[in-house]
Amino acid sequence: MSMIGLLISILIPSLKQSMDLAADTVCKHNLREIGHCLELYRTENDGWLPTAVRPKLEIEAVGERDPWFLKLYPTYLPDPMILTCPEDPFRYRMARAGVRMNDPFVSEYASYGINRFIVSSGDGFVAEVDRYQPTKPHDTILVADLGPDNAVGGPKVEGVVGPIRNASLLLWDDGFDPMTGYRSRPWLTKRHRRGMNVLTLAGGVREARTLEVMRREINHYYDRCSAGGCTFCNDLHLAHYSFARDHLYWWTGTTPSE
Numbered sequence: 473m474s475m476i477g478l479l480i481s482i483l484i485p486s487l488k489q490s491m492d493l494a495a496d497t498v499c500k501h502n503l504r505e506i507g508h509c510l511e512l513y514r515t516e517n518d519g520w521l522p523t524a525v526r527p528k529l530e531i532e533a534v535g536e537r538d539p540w541f542l543k544l545y546p547t548y549l550p551d552p553m554i555l556t557c558p559e560d561p562f563r564y565r566m567a568r569a570g571v572r573m574n575d576p577f578v579s580e581y582a583s584y585g586i587n588r589f590i591v592s593s594g595d596g597f598v599a600e601v602d603r604y605q606p607t608k609p610h611d612t613i614l615v616a617d618l619g620p621d622n623a624v625g626g627p628k629v630e631g632v633v634g635p636i637r638n639a640s641l642l643l644w645d646d647g648f649d650p651m652t653g654y655r656s657r658p659w660l661t662k663r664h665r666r667g668m669n670v671l672t673l674a675g676g677v678r679e680a681r682t683l684e685v686m687r688r689e690i691n692h693y694y695d696r697c698s699a700g701g702c703t704f705c706n707d708l709h710l711a712h713y714s715f716a717r718d719h720l721y722w723w724t725g726t727t728p729s730e
C-alpha cells in the first residue's frame with residue numbers, strides 16, 4: 473500500500489467516527505435544551521407538560537394536529553432548529569418549516585417525539601406529571617429521537633416529502649395510530665448506530681439501544697420491565713416497546729383511572 477493509501481485508510485474511518493461523535497453530541501445537546509424548554513413551560517403552567525389532546529372533531533375540521541412543540545414556540549422554545557437531529561436524513565424539513573411554523577405538516581418534521589402516554593393518556597391528565605408520582609423520573613422516557621428515517625412503504629401524505637412521524641409523538645407500541653386508524657411502520661430509529669438518544673423526565677440525556685427492540689416482537693409483559701416498576705407491565709397490560717435493558721421506561725407511576 474502506498475503511503476497516501478495508508479494515510480487515507482487510517483484517516484477516513486476516524487474522520488467518519490469523529491463526525492458521528494459530533495452529530496451525537498449535537499443531538500444530546502438538543503435534547504437537553506428541549507428539556508429546559510419543557511421544564512420552563514411546566515413551571516409557568518402549574519406543573520403541566522404540554523398536552524397532546526385535542527377534540528377529535530376539531531382535528532377533523534382543521535385537518536391538522538397539534539404538536540407539543542408549537543405550545544412551546546416561541547415563548548419557551550425560540551429556536552425550532554433544536555428540534556432537528558443532525559443524523560436525521562430529513563433534517564432539512566424543520567429548517568424549511570421554521571420559516572413558517574404554521575405549515576400544516578410541521579408536526580411531522582421534528583426529529584424528536586414526546587412520550588405519547590404522558591401527554592395524552594387519561595384525557596391528558598398524566599401531563600400533570602408530579603401529581604401521578606412517577607417512581608423513576610430519571611429512567612422515564614420523555615423525548616427521544618423519532619423515526620422512521622425513510623418513507624418506503626409508509627403512508628403517503630400529500631404535501632409531505634419523506635416519512636410522516638405521527639405528529640411528533642412517541643408511541644409505546646409498534647405504530648398503530650388511533651387518530652388515523654392505520655398501522656404505520658415503527659417509529660424506532662437506529663440513526664445513532666446503537667440506537668437513539670433519550671431525554672428523561674428528570675432532564676438527563678441517555679442512550680437507548682434500539683436494534684434488538686426493533687427485531688423483537690412486542691409483548692404485554694417483560695420481566696425486566698416489570699422489575700423496573702413499569703406501569704404498562706404491572707397494571708395496564710399494554711403491549712409496548714421495552715427499553716428496560718437500558719433501564720428506560722414509559723411510565724412508572726399511577727394513572728388517572730387507578
Ligand SMILES: [Zn+2]
Pocket residue numbers: 499500557558559617663664669
Ligand atoms: Zn439524534
Ligand SMILES: [Zn+2]
Pocket residue numbers: 693694697698702703704705706712714
Ligand atoms: Zn413494561
